[in-house]
Amino acid sequence: xxxxxxxxxxxxxxxxxxxxxxxxxxxxxxxxxxxxxxxxxxxxxxxxxxxxxxxxxxxxxxxxxxxxxxxxxxxxxxxxxxxxxxxxxxxxxxxxxxxxxxxxxxxxxxxxxxxxxxxxxxxxxxxxxxxxxxxxxxxxxxxxxxxxxxxxxxxxxxxxxxxxxxxxxxxxxxxxxxxxxxxxxxxxxxxxxxxxxxxxxxxxxxxxxxxxxxxxxxxxxxxxxxxxxxxxxxxxxxxxxxxxxxxxxxxxxxxxxxxxxxxxxxxxxxxxxxxxxxxxxxxxxxxxxxxxxxxxxxxxxxxxxxxxxxxxxxxxxxxxxxxxxxxxxxx
Amino acid sequence: xxxxxxxxxxxxxxxxxxxxxxxxxxxxxxxxxxxxxxxxxxxxxxxxxxxxxxxxxxxxxxxxxxxxxxxxxxxxxxxxxxxxxxxxxxxxxxxxxxxxxxxxxxxxxxxxxxxxxxxxxxxxxxxxxxxxxxxxxxxxxxxxxxxxxxxxxxxxxxxxxxxxxxxxxxxxxxxxxxxxxxxxxxxxxxxxxxxxxxxxxxxxxxxxxxxxxxxxxxxxxxxxxxxxxxxxxxxxxxxxxxxxxxxxxxxxxxxxxxxxxxxxxxxxxxxxxxxxxxxxxxxxxxxxxxxxxxxxxxxxxxxxxxxxxxxxxxxxxxxxxxxxxxxxxxxxxxxxxxxxxxxxxxxxxxxxxxxxxxxxxxxxxxxxxxxxxxxxxxxxxxxxxxxxxxxxxxxxxxxxxxxxxxxxxxxxxxxxxxxxxxxxxxxxxxxxxxxxxxxxxxxxxxxxxxxxxxxxxxxxxxxxxxxxxxxxxxxxxxxxxxxxxxxxxxxxxxxxxxxxxxxxxxxxxxxxxxxxxxxxxxxxxxxxxxxxxxxxxxxxxxxxxxxx
Numbered sequence: 001x002x003x004x005x006x007x008x009x010x011x012x013x014x015x016x017x018x019x020x021x022x023x024x025x026x027x028x029x030x031x032x033x034x035x036x037x038x039x040x041x042x043x044x045x046x047x048x049x050x051x052x053x054x055x056x057x058x059x060x061x062x063x064x065x066x067x068x069x070x071x072x073x074x075x076x077x078x079x080x081x082x083x084x085x086x087x088x089x090x091x092x093x094x095x096x097x098x099x100x101x102x103x104x105x106x107x108x109x110x111x112x113x114x115x116x117x118x119x120x121x122x123x124x125x126x127x128x129x130x131x132x133x134x135x136x137x138x139x140x141x142x143x144x145x146x147x148x149x150x151x152x153x154x155x156x157x158x159x160x161x162x163x164x165x166x167x168x169x170x171x172x173x174x175x176x177x178x179x180x181x182x183x184x185x186x187x188x189x190x191x192x193x194x195x196x197x198x199x200x201x202x203x204x205x206x207x208x209x210x211x212x213x214x215x216x217x218x219x220x221x222x223x224x225x226x227x228x229x230x231x232x233x234x235x236x237x238x239x240x241x242x243x244x245x246x247x248x249x250x251x252x253x254x255x256x257x258x259x260x261x262x263x264x265x266x267x268x269x270x271x272x273x274x275x276x277x278x279x280x281x282x283x284x285x286x287x288x289x290x291x292x293x294x295x296x297x298x299x300x301x302x303x304x305x306x307x308x309x310x311x312x313x314x315x316x317x318x319x320x321x322x323x324x325x326x327x328x329x330x331x
Numbered sequence: 332x333x334x335x336x337x338x339x340x341x342x343x344x345x346x347x348x349x350x351x352x353x354x355x356x357x358x359x360x361x362x363x364x365x366x367x368x369x370x371x372x373x374x375x376x377x378x379x380x381x382x383x384x385x386x387x388x389x390x391x392x393x394x395x396x397x398x399x400x401x402x403x404x405x406x407x408x409x410x411x412x413x414x415x416x417x418x419x420x421x422x423x424x425x426x427x428x429x430x431x432x433x434x435x436x437x438x439x440x441x442x443x444x445x446x447x448x449x450x451x452x453x454x455x456x457x458x459x460x461x462x463x464x465x466x467x468x469x470x471x472x473x474x475x476x477x478x479x480x481x482x483x484x485x486x487x488x489x490x491x492x493x494x495x496x497x498x499x500x501x502x503x504x505x506x507x508x509x510x511x512x513x514x515x516x517x518x519x520x521x522x523x524x525x526x527x528x529x530x531x532x533x534x535x536x537x538x539x540x541x542x543x544x545x546x547x548x549x550x551x552x553x554x555x556x557x558x559x560x561x562x563x564x565x566x567x568x569x570x571x572x573x574x575x576x577x578x579x580x581x582x583x584x585x586x587x588x589x590x591x592x593x594x595x596x597x598x599x600x601x602x603x604x605x606x607x608x609x610x611x612x613x614x615x616x617x618x619x620x621x622x623x624x625x626x627x628x629x630x631x632x633x634x635x636x637x638x639x640x641x642x643x644x645x646x647x648x649x650x651x652x653x654x655x656x657x658x659x660x661x662x663x664x665x666x667x668x669x670x671x672x673x674x675x676x677x678x679x680x681x682x683x684x685x686x687x688x689x690x691x692x693x694x695x696x697x698x699x700x701x702x703x704x705x706x707x708x709x710x711x712x713x714x715x716x717x718x719x720x721x722x723x724x725x726x727x728x729x730x731x732x733x734x735x736x737x738x739x740x741x742x743x744x745x746x747x748x749x750x751x752x753x754x755x756x757x758x759x760x761x762x763x764x765x766x767x768x769x770x771x772x773x774x775x776x777x778x779x780x781x782x783x784x785x786x787x788x789x790x791x792x793x794x795x796x797x798x799x800x801x802x803x804x805x806x807x808x809x810x811x812x813x814x815x816x817x818x819x820x821x822x823x824x825x826x827x828x829x830x831x832x833x834x835x836x837x838x839x840x841x842x843x844x845x846x847x848x849x850x851x852x853x854x855x856x857x858x859x860x861x862x863x864x865x866x867x868x869x870x871x872x873x874x875x876x877x878x879x
Contacts, residue, residue, distance in 0.1 A: 006778050006790040006791075007774075007778075008778075009777065009778050009779050018706065019706055019707060019709075019710050022704060022706055022707055023701070023707055023777070026700065026701050026704065026707065030697035030698075030700055030701070031697075033697070034693055034694065034697055037664060037665075037668060037689070037693055038690060038693075040668050041668055041671065041686060041689060041690075044668070044671035044672055044674070044676065045671065045676055045678060045686065048607070048671065048672070048673060048674050048675060048676045049676050049678070050608070050675040050676055050677050050867075050868070053673070053674070053675050053676070054675055054867070055675060055867075056607060056608040056609040056673065056674045056675040056862065056863070057609070057673040058609060058610060058862075058863045059609065059610070059612060059669075059672070059673060060610060060612075060613075060614075061612050061613035061614065061615075061616065061666075061669075062612075062613070063613075065613075065669070066613050066616045066662065066666075069661070069662065069665045070658055070661075070662055073657070073658055073661045074654075074655075074658050077654035077657060077658070077700065077703075078654070080654065080700055080703070080704045081650055081651055081654050081703070081704065083704065083706070084650060084703070084704025084705040084706045084707055084708070085647055085650060085705050085706075086706070087705065087706025087707075088637075088643065088646060088647075088650075088705035088706050088709065089643065090706075091706070091709065092643045107483070140478075140483060141476075141478055141479040141482075141483050142476060142478075142479065142573055142639075144638065144713060146713070146779070146781060148710070148714075148778070148779025149779070151709070151710040152709070152710075153638045153709050153710060153712065153713070154638055154640070154709075155638055155639045155640050157567070157573055157574070157639075157640055158478060158566070158567040158568065158573060159567020159568065159572075159573070160567065160640070162640040175779060175788070177779070177781045178781070179638075179712075179713040179714070179781045179782075180476070180713055181403075181472050181476070181479070181782075181783040182479060183403070183470070183479060183483060183484070184399050184400050184403065184470075185399060186399075186403070186783060186784065186785070187394075187399065187781075187783075187784035187785045187786045187787065188399075188786065
C-alpha cells in the first residue's frame, strides 16, 4: 500500500496552480494562528499552574483588545474571500474558444458526446493545452463531475444544464469521480480523463467517427421528429424560425424577454407551453419521454449551429420546404 | 465506601421515589435530564457502532467487508443517529434540562409536562428510526438529497424521515421551554448580565431550535409527499427543482451545526473560569458572540452549495457571510485563551476536555475558512476534507464540550466523584485518537478522495489505515468514561455540595440536589464567575486514584 502514497495531487490544469496557491497561503496563515493559540494555551497552562500561581488576578476584559481581535481576523478573512472569489469567477467564465463536450450522467456512468460525433462512456479524450467546456445533464439523480487533478467540480443536475471548464496543461490519464452520492454504485461511477498530445488527439478523432457531427445528427432528428414542418428556415412557419436564435434574447408572448440558452431550448422541446414566443400560438406538442437526453443535446447542437456564423455550410440548407405545412411528415 | 452509615441520607431527586412509574411520568427537570442521558448514550454507542463498521470497511480500498448497499446504509444511519438522536439533544436536553433551572435559581422548567413530552417525542422519533433500521435502513445519506431520496432510493427513507420529523418536535419544544424558562423563571437579582454564559448560549441555541427546526419538518414533509404521492417539488421530471431541496434542507441543517456547537461553547465558558479561578475575559463579548452566531448562522446555508450550480453572485454573498460568522467564533476562542492569562490553573479532567475542545474546535473553524473560500471549496467539497472538517466541529467540538460538561457537573448530578486519573487518561486518549482519526482525512480530501465511497483508489489507503487506527483509539477513549462513570455511582467518593468551589447557583445546593433544587429561593447579588470572592479549589488528592 505504501508504494501508492500520494502527498499532493497532480497539477494538471491551469486552474490547479491557482487553487493550490491559495491553499498554501491558507495553510500558512491559519496554521500560524492555530499554533499561536495552542502555544498560548499551553504556555498559560504551564506558567499559571495553580501551584506556581496560587492566586488568580481578577481581570474583567478589555474592549480595545476585543475590537482588535475582531477587526484583524475580519481583515484577513477578506483577503481569503477576495482571493477565493477571484478563482471562482475565473472558473465561472469559460473562454470563448473552448472546445465543447456534452456530458450525460446516469446511475452509474458518464457519457461524453463530441461535436464531431464521437461518443464515449467513462473516458473523456481531450487535447492538451486547449480549454474544454462541458455542458452536463443528468438522466436521473444528482451527480457531480469531479476531476481532482484539474481542481474542478460541478454538480450534474437532472432537468437543467450545468457547465464547467478547464484547460489541461499536461498529457496523461487523470482521475474522474462522481462526487455527489447517487446510490448503490456511487463509488463505481468513476472514469478517466485522457489528455492527449494534439497529434495523438487527431489520430483518435479519426478513429471514432460515428454517424457524423452532433449538429448533423441533430438536423436528422429535426427532420425525423417533424420539427422542421413548423420551424422553417423562413418566417412563414407556424412556429418561430430557429435561424440565428440561439444566444440572443427572445421576446415572449407575455412581454418578458428571455435568453435563448441551453435550458431555454431544452424547456421549449420538453415543455413547449412554458414560454411562448410573441406572435405564436401554444400549439407545439411536448417531446417529454420521446427524445432522450443525448438526442436533446444533438438537437441543441443543431439549433446552435443555426446561429454560428462560420459554418454557413449545408448544416441548415433549407430543404425543399413543403409549403403545405399540413403536418404531414416529409416523405 | 460504606453504605450503611448513610441511612439517614437527605432526600434528593434520586432517592425520593424508586418506582419505574416515578421515572416515566416524572416532571422533574433533573430526572428528565437523566432520562435523556440514558437515551442519548444508547444512541451514541449505536451510531458509534456504525462508525466502527465504516472504518473497518475503509481499512482496505476494496469493498470486502460489506456490500455497497450495506455501506450506504451504514453511513446514512450513522449520520442520522448521531446528528438527530445524539448531538442535537446532547447538551441542551441533558445538561440544559438539568442545569438551566438550577443556574437561574428556579424550581423547574416553565413547562414541566411539555418537557416530559419532549423526551417521549425523542423516543418516538428514535423508535421510528430504529424501525427503519430493522427493516433495512435508509440509504439516502443523512442529507436526503432529492430526487434520489424521493424517487430513486429503494430503502426505508420514509420511516427515517418521519423519525427525524418527530424528533424535531422534541427539539422545538425543548427550545421553547428554555426560552420561556430563561425569560420568566430567573431568581430575584439574576439579571441578564449576571447570567452564566452557558445560559446565554443555551438561549441562543433555543432560538435556532425554535426558528430553524420547523423548516426541516416542512422539508421532510415535502420529501414524503413527493416520494409517496409523486407531487413534484424537487424532481425535475415532475416539474420540481432539485436545488430547492438543498436550499430548504441547509436552511435548517446549517443552523443545526450551531445547535450542536453553541451549547458546547457555553460549557467551555463555565469550565475555563472555574479551573482558572477567575472571571471569564470579556463577559459581554462572549455572551453577544453567541447571539451573533445564532443570527448569522441563518444566513450562510448556501455555502454547502458552491459547486451545485447556484448563481455566481449568490455564491459570492454566501462566501462573504460565511466569513462574517467566523468572527464571533474567533472572538470566543481568543476570550477563552485570555481567561487563562494570570489565572490559577487546575488541570483537572473537565479542564482537559475544555482545552481539548478549544484545540479541536479551532482546527475545525480554521478549516471552515478554507471551505468558505470559493475557489478552494469547489475542489474539496464532497471530499473527505468536508468529512474531516465537520467531525472536528461536531465531534471534536460538540462532543468534547459534552464530555467537559458531563465531567464538570457529574458530581452535582450524582453526588459522586469519578476517578480523576481515569478521567484524565480518557480525555487525553480521546484527544489523540480523534486527531489520528480525522487529521489524515483532510489530506485524503485535498488529494481528491470523494466522500461516501465504498470502494476507493489504492493511493488513499495509507491515510485510511491511520484513520481506522485512530478510530480504534477513539472508541476506547469513549468506552472509558462509560466504565469509570458507572463505577463512580457505586464506589465514587461523595462529592459534597461544591467539589470544585465553583461559582453558580447550582453549586450552592446539595449534591444530588433536592427535588425542588433549593431549600429557599436564592437571591442573587453578585456577578457571574465571582471567583475572587470564593475559596480556592480543593487539592486533588494524590491517593484518590482508586477512590477507596
